Every structure is written in structure tokens, then in C-alpha cells.
Amino acid sequence: MGNLLIYLLFGSSQIDSSMYPFNKKQTPKRHVSMLLENFILQASNLVTNLIFENMTSLTSLVNFLSKYKLCSSSYLSARSAATLLNNLMLQNLVYLYIKQPRDIYSSRYKILLIHQTGLQMKYIYTCRSADIRKLSSGKCIFISFLEIQDLLIPKLEKNLLILCKILLYIFINIIGSSIIFIIRIILSSLNSKL
The missing domain is CATH 1.20.5 (Single alpha-helices involved in coiled-coils or other helix-helix interfaces)
Incomplete structure (x- = not known):
């Protein structure tokens, strides 16, 4: 997200030249548009996550989903809402402790794009050596397992x-x-x- 803001506010001249595998003075327009598209999708995911976290009960979540017609009526039960919240929590844990450290160690960044068939996930190369230094000890242990593997x-x-x-x-x-x-x-x- 930081690089997107730098692109939008200052242009490519302020981007670290080791960050991407292309000359910063010849930044592809598609690259910036992909970062913007990913930002919009990640922001919407964050807003949705905050809404779900602020729900005080499963009933309030079911009422919210029903009120705004966000899912089929066949999924409007406390059990379905609990399954949804549990799946989201599990996905977040897997992302935080497995996928994110692996992506940082692999010097790549996962982006989401809107495609005519739905959401599409792609990876772009970016230097993430500063992010490696910020990883917690548990995440560093996972990276050690990757190295052993x-x-x-x-x-x-x-x-x-x-x-x-x-x-x-x-x-x-x-x-x-x-x-x-x-x-x-x-x-x-x-x-x-x-």
C-alpha cells in the first residue's frame, strides 16, 4: 500500500530502485493499476472484517446479512454464520503464520485483481528484506522450516x-x-x- 501512495503522490521517482525488477523511470502503467485494484479489494476486505468483528452475536450477524441481502436466505442461520466466522478466522491464521512469512521470504507480494470470471490472485516480485527483519520469532521458525524443506x-x-x-x-x-x-x-x- 505504501508504494501505491508513493506512486500516486510523487510518481515513480521516489520508489526504491531495488524494490521492483524494472527500471523505476519506466514503471509499467499496468503495474500501478494492479496495485490500485489490489488496494481497493484489500480495503473492502478490511472493512468487511471490521464489520464482522464488531458484531456482538451470531444473531446480529445473521440480521446484518439478511438486512443487506449479502447472502442467500438458505445460509441465514446461526450455524452458517458461526461456520463463516470460523472459516474467516482460520484463513486469517493461515495467512498470518504460513502464507505471509512464505511470501516475504520469497520476495513476492500477493495481489488480488478483478477479472471477468471473478477475483484473481497474482504474485508480483518486490524486495521484502525490510519485512523479514520485522517478522516475529514464530514466523521466523516457519521460515526455518521452509529452509529445511x-x-x-x-x-x-x-x-x-x-x-x-x-x-x-x-x-x-x-x-x-x-x-x-x-x-x-x-x-x-x-x-x-x-
Whole structure:
């Protein structure tokens, strides 16, 4: 959001040149429009989140949804409202402790765009080294797990592939030898009868 305000107020000359993978003097117009579109969607998400947090009970949430016709009448029950709030809370937790640290560590920023088929999620590259320093210790632990995963999974995949090839080779040789052995037994029994 900060970069969008800088673009809108001061133009691209005030943007840190290491922030994006293009020359700041030749900032694509589509880039700024995507940031603006994302800002509008994120602001609407924030407003919705604040409205839901200020609801004092499930009944008031159901009444709010009903009054403004924000959902189908088949979903206007306390149970549906509780499920909605629980899903939103779970999504926020997953975002805060898993997706956000991963995106910061990967130097990318998730943006939402309005598309003719609905909302579309895209990632843009941006330098986020300052954000890494601001992460809590729990989020840093998650980043450590990502680093361990990046280190171990390719080696595990390679070793598992070698093991599968060995097992397949052994299995094919056992089956091949067994088939040849059975054919020889059948042929020898046929020869002895003749």
C-alpha cells in the first residue's frame, strides 16, 4: 500500500530502485493499476472484517446479512454464520503464520485483481528484506522450516527415485526370471510327454 501512495503522490521517482525488477523511470502503467485494484479489494476486505468483528452475536450477524441481502436466505442461520466466522478466522491464521512469512521470504507480494470470471490472485516480485527483519520469532521458525524443506526434499526425492528404480529393476528381474522358469517347466513337461 505504501508504494501505491508513493506512486500516486510523487510518481515513480521516489520508489526504491531495488524494490521492483524494472527500471523505476519506466514503471509499467499496468503495474500501478494492479496495485490500485489490489488496494481497493484489500480495503473492502478490511472493512468487511471490521464489520464482522464488531458484531456482538451470531444473531446480529445473521440480521446484518439478511438486512443487506449479502447472502442467500438458505445460509441465514446461526450455524452458517458461526461456520463463516470460523472459516474467516482460520484463513486469517493461515495467512498470518504460513502464507505471509512464505511470501516475504520469497520476495513476492500477493495481489488480488478483478477479472471477468471473478477475483484473481497474482504474485508480483518486490524486495521484502525490510519485512523479514520485522517478522516475529514464530514466523521466523516457519521460515526455518521452509529452509529445511528446501534443503531436504530434493535429496529425499532423489533418493526415493533411486530406491524406486532399484525396486522396479528387482521386481522386473524376479518376474522375468519367474516367467522364464515357468515356461521352461512347461516346455520340459511337454517334451517329457512326447
